[in-house]
Amino acid sequence: MSTAAKDPVRAASLLPLTLEQVCFRHGDQTLLQDINLSVSERGKTIVLGPNGAGKSLLMRLCHGLLDPSSGDIRWALDGRDAAPTIRRQQAMVFQRPVLLRRSALANVVHALALQGVARAERTARGEEALERFGLLPLAGRPARVMSGGEQQRLALARAWALRPEILFLDEPTSALDPSAVKAVEDAVLTFHAAGTRIVMTTHDLGQARRLADDVVFLCDGRLLEHTPAETFFRQPQSAEAAAFLRGDLVW
Amino acid sequence: MDENPLTQAFRLILELDPALVGIVSLSLKVSLSAVAVAAVLGLPLGALLALYRFRGRGAAVASLNALMGLPPVVAGLMIYLLLSRAGPLGSLGLLFTPTAMIIVQTLLVFPIIAALARQVIEDLWDEYREQLQSLGSGRLRAIPTLLWDARFSLVTGVLAGFGRASAEVGAVLIVGGNIDGVTRVMTTAIALETSRGNLALALGLGIVLMLLGLLINISIYVIGEQTKRRLG
Amino acid sequence: MRQRFWFRPPYAALAGGLLSLALLLAVATAPADPPFIVVASTTSTEQSGLFGHIAPRFTEATGVRVRVVAVGTGQAFAIARAGDADILLVHDPDGEAEFVAAGFGVERSPVMFNDFVILGPANDPAGIAGAQSAVEALQRIAAAQVPFASRGDDSGTHRAEQRLWAAADIDPAGRWYRELGSGMGPTMNTAAGMDAYVVADRATWLNFHNRQNLVILFQGDEVLFNRYGSVLINPERHPHLKHDLAIQWHEWLVSAPGQAAIASYEINGEPLFFPNAD
Known part of the structure; x- marks a missing residue:
C-alpha cells in the first residue's frame, strides 16, 4: 500500500514544526501575537476559537502562504536546499476548494506536475488518489460542475496524491451538507491512518470532539491553550475556553 | 438599365466573384494573423502585469489602456514612417504589403487583448492565489494555468480585437496602399467604392463585412457556451 | 527557516517558441510575386478606372505587374521622395518640375491630359x-x-x-x-x-x-486643362528601387501602344483622358 509514511522518496521528516514568538500585524492591527507552538510528528490537532481569533491566519502562516511580521516558523528540516522539500511535503485544503476548469483527474495531474512528479507517473497516481476517495467514476467530469461535497473530496484527493507529511485543513466542512461532512471526516481519518500529520480548524465542536487528539485554543489573536483533547473538553484551563465550550462566546 | 448596385453586391457574393473572394480572404488573413500575433504577445504580457508588482507598473497599465484608443490613422502613420524606405526598417521592403497591414493591425489589437487579459487574470489570481501557492506554483508558472482557466473571458477580448482589426480602414490604407489584388481589403474597397459614388455597392460590401464578423462571433460564442456549460 | 515558493519556468521557452512561430507566419504571408512595380499616383487615375484599363495591357506586353498606390498628389510626392514607390504618375506640372529640380526625379514626360x-x-x-x-x-x-x-x-x-x-x-x-x-x-x-x-x-x-x-x-x-506626367525617380537617391522596370513602364506609357491604350478608355462613349506624349 502506498502511504505517505512509507514513501521511499521521503528522506527526512519536516516535523516537528515550531513557532516561536510569532506575530502577524496588518496595518496597525495585531492579528496574532506571541504564538509559541510545537506540532509533533503524529496526531490530529484541531484549532478552535471564536470567529476572528486568528485560526485561518495561523494555518496560512504555518503553511507558508503568509510570512510572519516577527518571530520564527521552523521546520525540523533545515538548510539551504530544504525549501522545495518543505513545500512539497505539505498540503492544504481550504474552506472553498479552488478547482481548475478542467476534469477532476486533470486537476490532480496538474498538482502533481507542479510538484515535479514525472509525467509518466502522474496519471496513475492521480487515479489512485481519486479511487481512494470514491471519485474514480467521475475522473473525466469537469471539476467545476461537481457538487460541493464532490469538489471538497476532489480537493482532498488532490492533497492525497501529493503524499504530504502534514495536511492543513481550514474549515473544510463549513460549507457542506451533513453527508458530505461525514465523507470529509472519513477522509481526515484516512490521511491519519496513512501517517499524515493533521492540523485542522473547525467551528463544529462535535467534529472537534470526534477528531481531535490535541486542541489549540486561540482567542483574540493569542494562543491560550494547547492541551490533549480529553483535557481540553473536560477541564479547560482558561476562562475564555470554558466560555467558548459553554457556547457563551460568539463565534 | 443598370443593375441595382445592392443586387450587384449580392450577385458578386453568390457567384463567388474571384476579385471579391480575394478581397474577403485577404481581409480574413490579415486580421486573423494580426489577432493571433497580438494574442501571443498580449495575453502573457497582460498576465505579467496582473501578477507582478514593479516600479512603473501603474504607468504601464495606464498607457496600455490609453493605447486602446489609439486612432488607426496614427498607428498607420507610425508604422508607415517605420517601414518607409526612409525609415529605420525600410530595408525590409515591407511597405505596401499584407505583412505591413498585419503589423499595423497587431499594434491596434494588442492593447485591447493585453488590457483585458490583465483585468481578467488579476481577478482570477485573487481567487486562485492561495491554492496555487499551496500547490507550489510560482507566479510565472501560474500564468499558463490562469490563462487557460480564463479562456472564456479572454476569448471576448480576442473577439473585440478581431472586430477592431477587421473594421478599421485608416491604418491599412496608409501602410497597405489599397493596391488592387495585393493589399485591397474589405474596408479599403468600401472606401474606394464610396469615393466612386457607388454607395450601394459600398454598402453591399459593408454588409458582407458585417455578416462575416457576425458569423465568426456566433461560431465562437456557440462553441464557448457549449464548452462553458460542459466545464462549469 | 523561511519558505520560498519554488517554480520551474518551462513556459518562458514555450511562449518564445510560439511568438517566433507567429512572427514567421506573419512574414510568410507576404506572397512571392511575379515582377512588379509600385506606381504612386493620384486618386483620379485610380478612381476613374484608368489603371484598371491600361495596367493589364502593360502586364500583357512586359510580364510586369503594376501596383498602384492612389493618394493625393502631395502624398504621392512624399511617398516618392521617401523611396517607397518606383515611379510617379501625377498631374501637377509645376510640382513635378520642382521634384526633378530638387534631384528626387530624373525625367518628366507628358503622358496625357484631361x-x-x-x-x-x-x-x-x-x-x-x-x-x-x-x-x-x-x-x-x-x-x-x-x-x-x-x-x-x-x-x-x-x-x-x-x-x-x-x-x-x-x-x-x-x-x-x-x-x-x-x-x-x-x-x-x-x-x-x-x-x-x-x-x-x-x-x-x-x-x-x-x-x-x-x-x-x-x-x-x-x-x-489637367496635364498628367510620368516622373522617373533618381536612382542615385534610391538605388534599391526597380528602376529598370520603372523605365519600361515610363517608356510604354509614351509609346504608341501605351498612348492607344489611354485613348481607348471611354465611359458611355466619352473618352476620359487624351494622350499627349511628345
Missing part, C-alpha cells in the same frame, strides 16, 4: 453657366457667397483650384467656402449632399454615381 470641370447644383444659383472664363465663373461664385466645396488636401486638383482662385484675385474664405480635406470622390459626395459648387476632374466625374443634383455647369476653358 480637364477640370466646374460642377454645381442644376439650378445654378451663382449663374456660372453663362460665364466667359473659368476665372469669371469663380468670381461669380464668390460674389454670390454660395457654398463651394474644396478638396483642401494638397492634391493636384486642389492645387489647380487654388491657381484659379489666385488668377481670379480672390482669397476664398468665409462660411460659403468649405475645405473638406478629402479625395475627389468624397468631396463630390459632400458637394452633392449640400448643393455646393466644386472643381472636379472630368474622369472622376464621369465615373461618379452619386450625382444627385450635380451637373457640369462650366467647362472648356484652356486654364482647366
Whole structure:
C-alpha cells in the first residue's frame, strides 16, 4: 500500500514544526501575537476559537502562504536546499476548494506536475488518489460542475496524491451538507491512518470532539491553550475556553 | 438599365466573384494573423502585469489602456514612417504589403487583448492565489494555468480585437496602399467604392463585412457556451 | 527557516517558441510575386478606372505587374521622395518640375491630359453657366457667397483650384467656402449632399454615381486643362528601387501602344483622358 509514511522518496521528516514568538500585524492591527507552538510528528490537532481569533491566519502562516511580521516558523528540516522539500511535503485544503476548469483527474495531474512528479507517473497516481476517495467514476467530469461535497473530496484527493507529511485543513466542512461532512471526516481519518500529520480548524465542536487528539485554543489573536483533547473538553484551563465550550462566546 | 448596385453586391457574393473572394480572404488573413500575433504577445504580457508588482507598473497599465484608443490613422502613420524606405526598417521592403497591414493591425489589437487579459487574470489570481501557492506554483508558472482557466473571458477580448482589426480602414490604407489584388481589403474597397459614388455597392460590401464578423462571433460564442456549460 | 515558493519556468521557452512561430507566419504571408512595380499616383487615375484599363495591357506586353498606390498628389510626392514607390504618375506640372529640380526625379514626360470641370447644383444659383472664363465663373461664385466645396488636401486638383482662385484675385474664405480635406470622390459626395459648387476632374466625374443634383455647369476653358506626367525617380537617391522596370513602364506609357491604350478608355462613349506624349 502506498502511504505517505512509507514513501521511499521521503528522506527526512519536516516535523516537528515550531513557532516561536510569532506575530502577524496588518496595518496597525495585531492579528496574532506571541504564538509559541510545537506540532509533533503524529496526531490530529484541531484549532478552535471564536470567529476572528486568528485560526485561518495561523494555518496560512504555518503553511507558508503568509510570512510572519516577527518571530520564527521552523521546520525540523533545515538548510539551504530544504525549501522545495518543505513545500512539497505539505498540503492544504481550504474552506472553498479552488478547482481548475478542467476534469477532476486533470486537476490532480496538474498538482502533481507542479510538484515535479514525472509525467509518466502522474496519471496513475492521480487515479489512485481519486479511487481512494470514491471519485474514480467521475475522473473525466469537469471539476467545476461537481457538487460541493464532490469538489471538497476532489480537493482532498488532490492533497492525497501529493503524499504530504502534514495536511492543513481550514474549515473544510463549513460549507457542506451533513453527508458530505461525514465523507470529509472519513477522509481526515484516512490521511491519519496513512501517517499524515493533521492540523485542522473547525467551528463544529462535535467534529472537534470526534477528531481531535490535541486542541489549540486561540482567542483574540493569542494562543491560550494547547492541551490533549480529553483535557481540553473536560477541564479547560482558561476562562475564555470554558466560555467558548459553554457556547457563551460568539463565534 | 443598370443593375441595382445592392443586387450587384449580392450577385458578386453568390457567384463567388474571384476579385471579391480575394478581397474577403485577404481581409480574413490579415486580421486573423494580426489577432493571433497580438494574442501571443498580449495575453502573457497582460498576465505579467496582473501578477507582478514593479516600479512603473501603474504607468504601464495606464498607457496600455490609453493605447486602446489609439486612432488607426496614427498607428498607420507610425508604422508607415517605420517601414518607409526612409525609415529605420525600410530595408525590409515591407511597405505596401499584407505583412505591413498585419503589423499595423497587431499594434491596434494588442492593447485591447493585453488590457483585458490583465483585468481578467488579476481577478482570477485573487481567487486562485492561495491554492496555487499551496500547490507550489510560482507566479510565472501560474500564468499558463490562469490563462487557460480564463479562456472564456479572454476569448471576448480576442473577439473585440478581431472586430477592431477587421473594421478599421485608416491604418491599412496608409501602410497597405489599397493596391488592387495585393493589399485591397474589405474596408479599403468600401472606401474606394464610396469615393466612386457607388454607395450601394459600398454598402453591399459593408454588409458582407458585417455578416462575416457576425458569423465568426456566433461560431465562437456557440462553441464557448457549449464548452462553458460542459466545464462549469 | 523561511519558505520560498519554488517554480520551474518551462513556459518562458514555450511562449518564445510560439511568438517566433507567429512572427514567421506573419512574414510568410507576404506572397512571392511575379515582377512588379509600385506606381504612386493620384486618386483620379485610380478612381476613374484608368489603371484598371491600361495596367493589364502593360502586364500583357512586359510580364510586369503594376501596383498602384492612389493618394493625393502631395502624398504621392512624399511617398516618392521617401523611396517607397518606383515611379510617379501625377498631374501637377509645376510640382513635378520642382521634384526633378530638387534631384528626387530624373525625367518628366507628358503622358496625357484631361480637364477640370466646374460642377454645381442644376439650378445654378451663382449663374456660372453663362460665364466667359473659368476665372469669371469663380468670381461669380464668390460674389454670390454660395457654398463651394474644396478638396483642401494638397492634391493636384486642389492645387489647380487654388491657381484659379489666385488668377481670379480672390482669397476664398468665409462660411460659403468649405475645405473638406478629402479625395475627389468624397468631396463630390459632400458637394452633392449640400448643393455646393466644386472643381472636379472630368474622369472622376464621369465615373461618379452619386450625382444627385450635380451637373457640369462650366467647362472648356484652356486654364482647366489637367496635364498628367510620368516622373522617373533618381536612382542615385534610391538605388534599391526597380528602376529598370520603372523605365519600361515610363517608356510604354509614351509609346504608341501605351498612348492607344489611354485613348481607348471611354465611359458611355466619352473618352476620359487624351494622350499627349511628345
